[in-house]
Amino acid sequence: MFEIRIHSRGGQGGVTAARLLAMAALHDGKYATACPFYGAERRGAPVVSFVRIDDHPIKVYSQIRQPDLVVVLDASVMDVVDVLNGLKKGGRVLINSAHKQEFAGFATSHVDLTGIALRENLVVAGSPILNTPVLGALAKMGICSAESVKKAIREMFSDEKNVQAAEAAYKEMSL
Amino acid sequence: MKKIATGNKAVAEAVKQAKPSVVAAYPITPQTEIVETIADYVTSGQLESRYIPVESEHSAMAACIGASITGVRTFTATSSHGLLYMHEMTNWAAGARLPVVMANVNRSIGPGWNIWAEHTDALQERDTGWLQVYVATVQEAYDATLMAFRIAEHNDVLLPVMVNLDGFSLSHIMQPLDTVEPGDFIPPIHLPHAIDPKNPTSYGGLTGPNDHFRFRWDIERSMRDSVKVIEATQKEFAKRFGRSYGFTEDYRCEDADVILVSMGTFGKEAEVAIDILRKEGIKAGSMRLRWFRPFPKLELAGKEVVVIDRDYSFGSGGILAKEITAQTKREVYSVIAGIGGQEVTYDDLADFVRKRRIGTEFWFGVTGNV
Amino acid sequence: MIDPRSLFAITCKSFQELNTIAEIPKEEYIKKCTSACAGCSSSLNLRYVTKAAGPDTVLVVPACCTSVIQGIYPNTAMNISVYNIAFGAAAACASGMSNAFRQAGKKTNVIVYAGDGGTLDIGIQAMSGAFERGTDFLYICYDNEAYGNTGMQRSGGTPLGARTTTTPTGKTDAKKDIDAIIAAHNPPYMATACSAYPQDVFKKVQKALTFRGPTFIHILAPCPPGWRYPTEKTIEMGKLAVKSGIWVLYEREYGKLTVGAPSKAAMKKPIPLEDYLAPQGRFKGIDAKTVEILKQQIQKNFARLAAEEAAS
Numbered sequence: 007m008f009e010i011r012i013h014s015r016g017g018q019g020g021v022t023a024a025r026l027l028a029m030a031a032l033h034d035g036k037y038a039t040a041c042p043f044y045g046a047e048r049r050g051a052p053v054v055s056f057v058r059i060d061d062h063p064i065k066v067y068s069q070i071r072q073p074d075l076v077v078v079l080d081a082s083v084m085d086v087v088d089v090l091n092g093l094k095k096g097g098r099v100l101i102n103s104a105h106k107q108e109f110a111g112f113a114t115s116h117v118d119l120t121g122i123a124l125r126e127n128l129v130v131a132g133s134p135i136l137n138t139p140v141l142g143a144l145a146k147m148g149i150c151s152a153e154s155v156k157k158a159i160r161e162m163f164s165d166e167k168n169v170q171a172a173e174a175a176y177k178e179m180s181l
Numbered sequence: 182m183k184k185i186a187t188g189n190k191a192v193a194e195a196v197k198q199a200k201p202s203v204v205a206a207y208p209i210t211p212q213t214e215i216v217e218t219i220a221d222y223v224t225s226g227q228l229e230s231r232y233i234p235v236e237s238e239h240s241a242m243a244a245c246i247g248a249s250i251t252g253v254r255t256f257t258a259t260s261s262h263g264l265l266y267m268h269e270m271t272n273w274a275a276g277a278r279l280p281v282v283m284a285n286v287n288r289s290i291g292p293g294w295n296i297w298a299e300h301t302d303a304l305q306e307r308d309t310g311w312l313q314v315y316v317a318t319v320q321e322a323y324d325a326t327l328m329a330f331r332i333a334e335h336n337d338v339l340l341p342v343m344v345n346l347d348g349f350s351l352s353h354i355m356q357p358l359d360t361v362e363p364g365d366f367i368p369p370i371h372l373p374h375a376i377d378p379k380n381p382t383s384y385g386g387l388t389g390p391n392d393h394f395r396f397r398w399d400i401e402r403s404m405r406d407s408v409k410v411i412e413a414t415q416k417e418f419a420k421r422f423g424r425s426y427g428f429t430e431d432y433r434c435e436d437a438d439v440i441l442v443s444m445g446t447f448g449k450e451a452e453v454a455i456d457i458l459r460k461e462g463i464k465a466g467s468m469r470l471r472w473f474r475p476f477p478k479l480e481l482a483g484k485e486v487v488v489i490d491r492d493y494s495f496g497s498g499g500i501l502a503k504e505i506t507a508q509t510k511r512e513v514y515s516v517i518a519g520i521g522g523q524e525v526t527y528d529d530l531a532d533f534v535r536k537r538r539i540g541t542e543f544w545f546g547v548t549g550n551v
Numbered sequence: 552m553i554d555p556r557s558l559f560a561i562t563c564k565s566f567q568e569l570n571t572i573a574e575i576p577k578e579e580y581i582k583k584c585t586s587a588c589a590g591c592s593s594s595l596n597l598r599y600v601t602k603a604a605g606p607d608t609v610l611v612v613p614a615c616c617t618s619v620i621q622g623i624y625p626n627t628a629m630n631i632s633v634y635n636i637a638f639g640a641a642a643a644c645a646s647g648m649s650n651a652f653r654q655a656g657k658k659t660n661v662i663v664y665a666g667d668g669g670t671l672d673i674g675i676q677a678m679s680g681a682f683e684r685g686t687d688f689l690y691i692c693y694d695n696e697a698y699g700n701t702g703m704q705r706s707g708g709t710p711l712g713a714r715t716t717t718t719p720t721g722k723t724d725a726k727k728d729i730d731a732i733i734a735a736h737n738p739p740y741m742a743t744a745c746s747a748y749p750q751d752v753f754k755k756v757q758k759a760l761t762f763r764g765p766t767f768i769h770i771l772a773p774c775p776p777g778w779r780y781p782t783e784k785t786i787e788m789g790k791l792a793v794k795s796g797i798w799v800l801y802e803r804e805y806g807k808l809t810v811g812a813p814s815k816a817a818m819k820k821p822i823p824l825e826d827y828l829a830p831q832g833r834f835k836g837i838d839a840k841t842v843e844i845l846k847q848q849i850q851k852n853f854a855r856l857a858a859e860e861a862a863s
Contacts (some may be wrong), residue, residue: 202654213843230654231653231682233647236676236677240680243640243646244650247646248648249651253655273636288727376609376744377632378606378607379606381580382632383627384633385634387622387623390579390625417739540725
């Protein structure tokens with residue numbers, strides 16, 4: 007079972023990203039469970055959501071304590087949250103950042119999702135939308151296939167800009 | 182069709198396909214998504230129904246009662262304090278023999294305010310005459326809701342059915358959902374005692390000591406008859422749609438020396454714990470109780486029993502543990518865990534089995550507990 | 552300005568104005584075998600309510616005297632559909648029932664017949680909700696000004712100074728103005744009535760049922776054992792209530808108020824309030840100050856209604 011923890015701020019689309027990833031995994035022929043943080047959400051507050059992907063039906067409901075991958079949609083949450091908490095030895099980190107980041111012992115990747123969203127004009131209520139571009143980056147990391155990502159995004163959003171943003175992230179992602 | 186849905190959406194989807202004429206509901210966390218989704222179905226014309234945005238849960242059930250007695254299909258959903266607030270009317274719905282279907286998103290009871298999973302809300306309704314089923318996956322939430330209409334409206338039953346799903350840990354998680362075309366799986370409702378102004382009848386008036394008990398017995402008789410209807414419905418569902426359900430879901434129980442009994446999502450996570458225990462050489466099995474009312478005959482002879490209660494009856498004990506003890510006349514190891522959303526992992530569940538002390542009660546996380 | 556009629560269209564049901572009581576239909580929906588107290592005016596009301604509504608009707612009855620007067624299972628005195636429901640749930644139950652009937656394309660009348668307890672007190676939340684939601688039903692409150700079914704305890708409808716078993720020296724609070732509360736919901740039609748004027752009751756019920764949407768009739772229902780007067784004076788007591796002005800007959804249609812003729816006369820020249828209070832045991836020993844307050848309330852109410860009628 008592959009376990010992913012997504013860090014973001016309320017309203018940035020962490021839950022939608024988890025949902026899209028679960029949909030993409032489903033299209034890959036796998037089983038998936040996506041869970042939002044169990045609680046009252048406030049816009050702007052740091053939040054987490056979880057995704058589990060497996061070849062078999064998923065029976066685990068308790069929260070992910072030792073993720074295989076940590077996704078940070080908003081690097082500023084790292085000031086207040088220990089995003090590496092419980093990350094498995096040799097685990098991976100994906101950060102939304104224009105600059106390379108290093109964490110000792112963890113394979114870290116980065117991609118400028120915010121820049122992509124702004125470039126693709128994916129902005130709602132003044133905020134760049136990160137949940138669709140991040141799927142492109144996850145596909146590049148091999149978490150799910152690029153085709154399934156596009157399919158999942160198209161099921162949820164009619165605006166093709168979302169698919170373009172995911173494609174851009176796939177291309178620009180540095181592993 | 183396969184999609185990704187939350188437990189709440191799965192319930193709403195099943196309701197849409199069951200096509201109730203009237204839905205009356207009041208929002209409450211974590212049930213809200215169910216009523217929002219149904220309201221949207223009605224507003225957008227996907228469901229031809231009346232959605233009554235009542236001002237309380239007491240009125241939600243009263244409105245379902247008023248609608249149901251005209252002979253139409255009805256649905257509501259609630260949780261926790263909402264369920265307790267409608268308690269008077271849940272009794273009425275069952276006593277009036279109305280096949281209302283309700284989703285209850287299991288949540289703890291205040292004070293203090295806690296919105297997370299616990300089963301005490303629904304278990305406080307155990308004596309009302311409602312059938313109760315507890316589900317553990319998004320798919321099962323959908324399947325059980327579809328089946329609930331067929332079971333409730335069966336003329337050998339005519340009792341309301343409550344579909345219970347764990348707050349947040351099932352209501353809000355997203356899992357694959359395979360929807361079906363129910364077709365005539367849910368036949369048109371026929372309520373034999375529906376109101377007919379051409380044949381005026383008084384319902385629920387004064388009933389004296391020489392008669393009242395007959396009506397109460399009749400509820401119990403139907404509750405007993407419901408066992409066969411549930412079995413037949415689940416069999417028919419498996420035949421048509423390929424997914425099998427029983428009164429319990431048993432995992433590696435046949436050769437087990439110790440059985441871990443639980444309800445809701447814990448019952449799925451327990452299977453992971455069983456695999457861990459088996460690797461350690463402990464012959465354990467998991468029994469997830471699906472139907473709490475009618476309470477099924479459990480196959481536990483010759484086995485040690487560990488019961489997880491996500492609920493409590495103060496001054497008595499874990500409600501599920503007490504039911505099992507009463508039925509099997511055997512002592513169990515009663516574990517109280519997961520109250521108010523308390524985090525319980527498969528490691529914890531395995532540990533409960535490892536450290537079992539039959540005949541005692543253990544409150545998980547409470548220090549100095551004996 | 553939006554015409555309120557556009558919100559609550561009048562249904563095609565028509566009704567005929569009555570000229571004499573002889574024109575009231577002969578059909579009886581309340582049989583003579585009720586278990587009502589002797590001199591019960593609420594069962595008399597119900598007789599005219601059901602005559603006005605006709606057989607395609609369901610009465611929704613919460614816990615109240617009417618739960619009892621139907622008789623004991625398996626017998627019933629009611630030759631009309633009756634759905635009994637819990638005390639605080641009548642309007643909500645009727646709301647579900649009305650929606651189910653309308654969804655099925657049926658025009659069956661749904662009439663709540665509730666006491667003052669089930670309306671002013673325990674049932675007020677469900678009632679307010681049902682009115683706010685525009686439920687297509689008629690809500691009738693028959694008001695005997697106390698919890699009669701349990702042996703006359705005070706209710707929100709008990710008038711100032713009246714003795715009940717829980718106000719043994721007389722109620723120290725005023726009667727709750729439920730009509731003002733209902734009026735705040737802007738129903739298309741609301742009215743007051745009194746059992747002593749059966750033609751008026753009949754006419755108002757018929758009229759209320761022509762509206763689509765929530766309608767309300769508040770009927771004063773004198774109660775011999777509760778008010779402690781001889782059973783044969785039940786009609787007289789209702790007339791005294793109207794003539795003294797402590798009870799005013801009116802109807803409000805789309806906000807337009809019309810005071811009934813008997814009350815118009817009372818407004819011009821009311822009989823002394825004492826004539827109404829004195830025959831009733833519940834007002835025995837009422838002090839002069841309390842009577843004075845009641846009189847002032849009557850005058851205030853007259854003035855308020857006269858002003859509203861003149862303005863509308």
